[in-house]
Amino acid sequence: MxxxxxxxxxxxxxxxxxxxxxxxxxxxxxxxxxxxxxxxxxxxxxxxxxxxxxxxxNYREILARANYLHYAWNSIVTAGGATVLGMLLAVPAAYAFAYHPTRKTKDVLLWMLSTKMLPGVGVLVPIYLISRDLNMLDSKTALIIIFALINLPIMVWMIYTYFRDIPYDILEAARMDGAGTWQTMFRVLIPVSRGGLASTALLCLILSWNEAFWSLNLTTTSAAPLTALVASFSSPEGLFWAKLSAVSTLACAPILVLGWLSQRQLVRGLTFGAVK
Amino acid sequence: MNARVRKRPERLLAQPANIMLLLWMIVPLAMTLYFSTQYYNLLYPGKSAFVGLENFGYFFNYPSFWTSILNTIVLVGSVLVITVVGGIGISVLVDETFPGQGIVRMLLISPFFIMPTVSALVWKNLLMNPVSGFLAWVWKLFGATPVNWFADWPLLSVIVVVSWEWLPFAILIFVTALQSLDREQLEAARMDGARGLAIFRYLTLPHLARPIAVVVMVEAIFLLNVFAEIFVTTNGGPGDATTNIPYLVYTQALLEFDVGAASAGGLVAVVLANIMAVFLIRLIGKSLTER
Structure with a gap:
């Protein structure tokens, strides 16, 4: 029928x-x-x-007593710092891979991807000891570097797929007009691909904001971000549910909104360009 | 200027990223490898010594080690099955346009953006608490005895929480992939009298083959590293019922300060991850050469 x-x-x-x-x-x-x-x-x-x-x-209490703003600031600095550092490293790399590929470019890209597969616990001990010896335990700088590096492969891949979609003719035209590499990059490439770059930055921001393995293991108080503040509510049974909820709502709301705004573009980054 | 000469410096632009990643990967990994052959406890700093494969021997004879491997496999495996099967079902369900589709999709992907410590604590307390949790109320509504989730079914509870976090990811990928399914082909199949199940089996599923593979591999990377959810809910317990490899290494390193044993455990995690990685690299590599 x-x-x-x-x-x-x-x-x-x-x-x-x-x-x-x-x-x-x-x-x-x-x-x-x-x-x-x-x-x-x-x-x-x-x-x-x-x-x-x-x-x-609950919100009043959280802001007054739990020192929420201190942790929120740490989250903003570490996630924001990691995004800036990551973009500074990723954009030039993606540029080189997309427009000046060598025979090895494909292997290098795959190797970058493979670093993403290195589990955090595999390097937890050395990173902990190095941070301790450099006096960088509980420091925002250490978290910024680590967050940037764990997201770098995704960022390079994502930007690479955006750059690849831009016709080379546009760059060539700028070149003809006498623009150098940096000028071409800043005056032509970045403006043309700003949508893709923005969603890449956003993905790094979201992933860094929610990262919990390194932030729990490498911080105690002074550099602890919101993930760690929330974790501190884990011990008491049933006593502070409303406050736990208030902290959680504050910690998740901005990222949730950013996520909603960028869901479509995130697919590309999260699948390394395999699904668009 | 000669074009060939101009090309070279631009290739160097990739070097900062390459070098940083190389350092991030090689140096700590080499140290882990080195530590794994040492007796080295942070509580007795002066006493480190070469012990060969003793740390691995210690781990292989340590009952919790095998439990943690089994827990890791069960956790990764069940979450993969739940999210892929559920993700396909839900994304097919919401694929056709209907009023409020945009909002439904927003609601569906929301859990993905919630930080793991929040997800775990909200589930453990607000929902799964046997006395005052929301699920206890639902159970009572149906006249059933509320389940003491984290005490009686600890691993299952962790699986529920982690599946809730990752189901949206699968939905997001599948919904996007379904949008590129050829509508004309779909219409034609319908005209020929193909029913829902046949369409799903011969059109939808083949179209989703690659997205499914991608979802499995990407999730596997993250699921092998599940840590925060266990850290804030069960602390690996009761006993070692919810201890996975990351959590076991954490207890060895940062609670018992046994650097050598923790490093050996970390290497086991690396080997496990590499087995999965081989498949992923192949998969993504294929999609790269296809274009």
Whole structure:
């Protein structure tokens, strides 16, 4: 029975199912945000309170007592610093790979990719000891360098695929007009590919912001970012759910918004250009 | 100026990135290799000595080591199956346009952007707590006894949390990949009377072959390194029930200060990762030469 008209009941069922699945998957985030506006008593109540008097008490408390801004600043500096450093290294590299390839370029790109596969624990001990000896335990500088390096392969790959899509003629034209390498890069290439570069930077920012292996192992307080602040809420059982939720909401909100804005472009970076 | 001469300096632009990555990879890895042959405990700094393969022997005879390998494989394997199967199902479900599709997709990919420590703690407390968690309420609603998730099913609980984090990634990739599926071909198949299942089997699934492979490999890289989720929820326990290789190395290095043993464990993780890496490099390499 070939149904030519779209089956309305089936379509409605499909739409309903889509919404239900989406809401289930999103529910933990929604619940976290709701809990952040509850009193600690409401947060722990059973059965759960769906209607409650919202309070900003948790946020006030977090900002005043938990030193939230200190950790937020560390997150901004480390993730932002890593993004800047990563871009400074990745853009020239991608430029060289895309426009001046050698016979080895493909191997070098694959080798870069392979460094991504080196598990953090494989180098945890030496990195910890080196940081200790350089007096860089609990330092933002160490985190910036590490975050930049763990994301560098993804960034080079992503920018490389963007550059590859730009017709070489444009660069050649600039060259004809007498522009040098740097001029060509800054006046032509970067403006033309700014969308791709922006999403690359964004991906690095998101991944660095959420990175938790190195930030938990290499920091204690002075350089600890938000991932570590949240982790400090892990011990008490059920006592500080509302505050945990408030901290979590503050820590995740900016990245969630950035993620929503850039979902399409992130695919390219996360799959090393294999899916566009 | 001669074009050939001009080309050379530009190739040097790749060197800073190359050198930094080389340093990042080779130096620590060489040190790990070296430490793995040493007796070296940070509590007794003066006493380091060459012990050959003793650290590896210690690990291979250490029951938690085999448990941690098994846990790692179970964790990586189940999360891969859940996210790939679930991801395909959900992305096919939301593929046709409908009102609010954009919002549905936004909701679906959101968990991917939540930091791991938050995901783990929200699940452990707000949702999975046996007394006041939301799931306990749902269980009671159906007259069932609430599950004490992290105490009775620790590894399963970790798998649930990590799957929730990575399912959106699979959905994001598959949804994007499905958009490039040829609509005319789809229409033609429908005209010929192909039903949903046949379309899925002969059109959708083959089209998703490469995205599936990519998702499996990329997730494998990250899943081998799951650490924060375990660190903030179970501390590897109860006992060693949720200790994976990263967590075991962490306990050896930073809790017991046994640099030698931790390095040996780290190398095991590297070997495991390399086995997976070989496949990934091949896969991505193929897609690179195809163009």
């Amino acid at each position: 070939a149904n030519k008209k779209p089956n309305h009941a089936a379509r409605l069922l499909r739409i309903t199912a889509s919404w239900v699945v989406a809401l289930i998957i999103f529910f933990p985030i929604l619940w976290m945000v709701l809990t952040s506006f509850k009193s600690e008593l409401d947060a722990f109540s059973m059965p759960p309170h769906f209607l409650f008097t919202p309070t900003l008490e």
